[in-house]
Amino acid sequence: MSVHRFPCRVYFEDTDAGGLVYHANYLRFAERARTEALRDLGVPHATLMAEHGLIFVVRRIKIDYLRVSRLDDSLEVITTVLAVGAAKAELAQTIRRDEETLVAAEVVLACVRCDDGRPARIPSRWRHAMRGLAQELSGAED
Amino acid sequence: MSVHRFPCRVYFEDTDAGGLVYHANYLRFAERARTEALRDLGVPHATLMAEHGLIFVVRRIKIDYLRVSRLDDSLEVITTVLAVGAAKAELAQTIRRDEETLVAAEVVLACVRCDDGRPARIPSRWRHAMRGLAQELSGAED
Amino acid sequence: MSVHRFPCRVYFEDTDAGGLVYHANYLRFAERARTEALRDLGVPHATLMAEHGLIFVVRRIKIDYLRVSRLDDSLEVITTVLAVGAAKAELAQTIRRDEETLVAAEVVLACVRCDDGRPARIPSRWRHAMRGLAQELSGAED
Amino acid sequence: MSVHRFPCRVYFEDTDAGGLVYHANYLRFAERARTEALRDLGVPHATLMAEHGLIFVVRRIKIDYLRVSRLDDSLEVITTVLAVGAAKAELAQTIRRDEETLVAAEVVLACVRCDDGRPARIPSRWRHAMRGLAQELSGAED
Numbered sequence: 259m260s261v262h263r264f265p266c267r268v269y270f271e272d273t274d275a276g277g278l279v280y281h282a283n284y285l286r287f288a289e290r291a292r293t294e295a296l297r298d299l300g301v302p303h304a305t306l307m308a309e310h311g312l313i314f315v316v317r318r319i320k321i322d323y324l325r326v327s328r329l330d331d332s333l334e335v336i337t338t339v340l341a342v343g344a345a346k347a348e349l350a351q352t353i354r355r356d357e358e359t360l361v362a363a364e365v366v367l368a369c370v371r372c373d374d375g376r377p378a379r380i381p382s383r384w385r386h387a388m389r390g391l392a393q394e395l396s397g398a399e400d
Numbered sequence: 401m402s403v404h405r406f407p408c409r410v411y412f413e414d415t416d417a418g419g420l421v422y423h424a425n426y427l428r429f430a431e432r433a434r435t436e437a438l439r440d441l442g443v444p445h446a447t448l449m450a451e452h453g454l455i456f457v458v459r460r461i462k463i464d465y466l467r468v469s470r471l472d473d474s475l476e477v478i479t480t481v482l483a484v485g486a487a488k489a490e491l492a493q494t495i496r497r498d499e500e501t502l503v504a505a506e507v508v509l510a511c512v513r514c515d516d517g518r519p520a521r522i523p524s525r526w527r528h529a530m531r532g533l534a535q536e537l538s539g540a541e542d
Numbered sequence: 543m544s545v546h547r548f549p550c551r552v553y554f555e556d557t558d559a560g561g562l563v564y565h566a567n568y569l570r571f572a573e574r575a576r577t578e579a580l581r582d583l584g585v586p587h588a589t590l591m592a593e594h595g596l597i598f599v600v601r602r603i604k605i606d607y608l609r610v611s612r613l614d615d616s617l618e619v620i621t622t623v624l625a626v627g628a629a630k631a632e633l634a635q636t637i638r639r640d641e642e643t644l645v646a647a648e649v650v651l652a653c654v655r656c657d658d659g660r661p662a663r664i665p666s667r668w669r670h671a672m673r674g675l676a677q678e679l680s681g682a683e684d
Numbered sequence: 685m686s687v688h689r690f691p692c693r694v695y696f697e698d699t700d701a702g703g704l705v706y707h708a709n710y711l712r713f714a715e716r717a718r719t720e721a722l723r724d725l726g727v728p729h730a731t732l733m734a735e736h737g738l739i740f741v742v743r744r745i746k747i748d749y750l751r752v753s754r755l756d757d758s759l760e761v762i763t764t765v766l767a768v769g770a771a772k773a774e775l776a777q778t779i780r781r782d783e784e785t786l787v788a789a790e791v792v793l794a795c796v797r798c799d800d801g802r803p804a805r806i807p808s809r810w811r812h813a814m815r816g817l818a819q820e821l822s823g824a825e826d
Contacts, residue, residue, distance in 0.1 A: 269577055271424070271570045273417035275471045276798070280413060281742040282711035286555045289708070293553055293614075304614045316707040320746045326801055329417045330577075330588045372702070375752055411719055413712045418656070423600040424569035428697045431566070435695055435756075446756045458565040462604045468659055472719075472730045514560070517610055555708065557701035559755045564697055613701045 262298060262337040262391065264291035266353075268329055279327040284361045285319065288351045291335035292365075299387040310381050311372050317346065318366040325360045327353075333360070339392035342385050345369050345377050404440060404479040404533065406433035408495075410471055421469040426503045427461065430493045433477035434507075441529040452523050453514050459488065460508040467502045469495075475502070481534035484527050487511050487519050546582060546621040546675065548575035550637075552613055563611040568645045569603065572635045575619035576649075583671040594665055595656045601630065602650040609644045611637075617644070623676035626669050629653050629661050688724060688763040688817065690717035692779075694755055705753040710787045711745065714777045717761035718791075725813040736807050737798050743772065744792040751786045753779075759786070765818035768811050771795050771803050 266287045274280040292314075296303050306312050327333060333355055340348040346368050353361040369380045380388075408429045416422040434456075438445050448454050469475060475497055482490040488510050495503040511522045522530075550571045558564040576598075580587050590596050611617060617639055624632040630652050637645040653664045664672075692713045700706040718740075722729050732738050753759060759781055766774040772794050779787040795806045806814075 267574075269570075269574045270416045270418065271422055271573065274412045275415035275417075275419050276412065276739055276741070277417050277419075278741075278801075281745075282413065282708045282715070285708035285711065286553075289555060290551075290553045302614070313702055315702070315704075315752075316749055318746075318748050319707075320744075322744050323742055326741075330586070375704075409716075409720075411712075411716045413715060418597055418599070420599075420659075423603075424566045424573070427566035427569065428695075431697060432693075432695045444756070455560055457560070457562075457610075458607055460604075460606050461565075462602075464602050465600055468599075472728070517562075554700040554702065555706055558696040559699035559701075559703050560696065561701050561703075566697065 262291065262295040264294050264335040264337070266290065266333045266335055268327055268331040268333065270329065273329050277328065279331075281323060284321070284323075284353055284363075287333065287335055287353060288337075288363055288365065291337050291351060292349065292367075295337045295391070296384075296387075299391060301384045301387040306381070306384060307372060312369055312378050312381070313372050314347070314367040315370050315375075316365060317368045319363055321361060321363040323361055325355075325358060327355060327360050331355055339388050340364070342380065342388045342392065344379050347380065347388055404433065404437040406436050406477040406479070408432065408475045408477055410469055410473040410475065412471065415471050419470065421473075423465060426463065426465075426495055426505075429475065429477055429495060430479075430505055430507065433479050433493060434491065434509075437479045437533070438526075438529075441533060443526045443529040448523070448526060449514060454511055454520050454523070455514050456489070456509045457512050457517075458507060459510045461505055463503060463505040465503055467497075467500060469497060469502050473497050481530050482506070484522065484530045484534065486521050489522065489530055546575065546579035548578050548619040548621070550574065550617045550619055552611055552615040552617065554613065557613050561612065563615075565607060568605065568607075568637055568647075571617065571619050571637060572621075572647055572649065575621050575635060576633065576651075579621045579675070580668075580671075583675065585668045585671040590665070590668060591656060596653055596662050596665070597656050598631070598651040599654050599659075600649060601652045603647055605645060605647040607645055609639075609642060611639060611644050615639055623672050624648070626664065626672045626676065628663050631664065631672055688717065688721040690720050690761040690763070692716065692759045692761055694753055694757040694759065696755065699755050703754065705757075707749060710747065710749075710779055710789075713759065713761055713779060714763075714789055714791065717763050717777065718775065718793075721763045721817070722810075722813075725817060727810045727813040732807070732810060733798060738795055738804050738807070739798050740773070740793040741796050741801075742791060743794045745789055747787060747789040749787055751781075751784060753781060753786050757781050765814050766790070768806065768814045768818065770805050773806065773814055 272283045336352045349365045351363045352359050414425045478494045480492050491507045493505045494501050556567045620636045622634050633649045635647045636643050655662050698709045762778045764776050775791045777789045778785050797804050
């Protein structure tokens, strides 16, 4: 897997009275894609919660809205890993329709404890799986 | 308090590409109103969770969509209690714009345990508070 | 096609602080399934809007919440057509996890004009396609 | 009005199975606040659509999640205008609980035509009203 691809259809719930996808809903598409990326990497988020009492939360998002999207559009969320640190990971996600990029986002995730929200180390199984995605992209050394 | 009234504005997030409020979002308005009704009755849902480990969940909804609503409409959710049993409560909720009823719903709530979802008795403080709302409406005996 | 089956995954956006799927969100799953059912029947909702200036809106829903659902659950929405009249259609939809029914809904749709919301006849292409689904189920005559 | 303040309560619909407000939902709170800010400035978004056929869309958001928020929290969205150009406006929005900043966002809005989405000049009535908010903040000249 060089990048993760997640297909996504635009339904009525995703649009607003302007006739377009409501801007906050692209973040929902991006989150679905991150969840599926972890599952496809063999390190599901649910396992992180159940076995380690940890959860990834969003620390920062920069999101550019480049083109609009409408009801029934068939979209694809492309997810790549930019960097994985001890307690944080940085991802790039774009949302495309055919080959056209509609939305480009950079997302910083932090690993925190479910019970008190304090920062925690990303377990090595997750760190390596996520870096694996980045390595294939960039050839960077661990 | 004879009935509970909760004001509610329609924002972009509530509408869809048809230009109207998306049908499922009226249930969000109704749930906000139930939460505020319990708070205003002095028996907040949060206290039910924290002190008793219980939560109200929706068991059944019948909802009629009579008239449409649009961006920027100023709505009001009217909540009344039809019946409060040992472990269930039945409410009537209407959503109005001025004096016009847009949506009419009957909602059955069940009291369940947070940890395992099993049915549980509604604590007497909640039962009496909710019946108080119904009594004032109907004059019914406890 | 005897019934329409639509797969659906539970993501964070679908859950609430009770740890379960938020009740209104099952209506979103059901609407996605209706949209895909029309598409798979060859009579997309988008075409109804573009060619006829018509839209299906929800007139009434009865929904029973029988069992709960959690993050990461893999669900299926089963849609069948109960009746198709001149301007209305009635559907039954259940949401299942494996063979277990979690939610059962009856949905009445009305066909209305996009511009003024007035009731309109369902175009025959849509009526026949939707009845086709019902016929295969029930053997009922048109 | 030096800054615009918009109160906002956290309901079940806003939270997720992690027990916290779902990250994308802060963007919904921020959008509600922008809508109310325009209304309170006497230049409602609805009027922009009805009289000019124009709409503000989000072009870019940078959002930092600093502290978490939970069910029943009483929040406040603080909105200020950083700059208003011919066809774009830049706002700073923070979401606070008491005096604590939970979320800080910079939002770039573009004025576009409803019919084809092409960039358009912000009508002077809106430009001046929005600059008025910024001026009071900064004392900057128009």
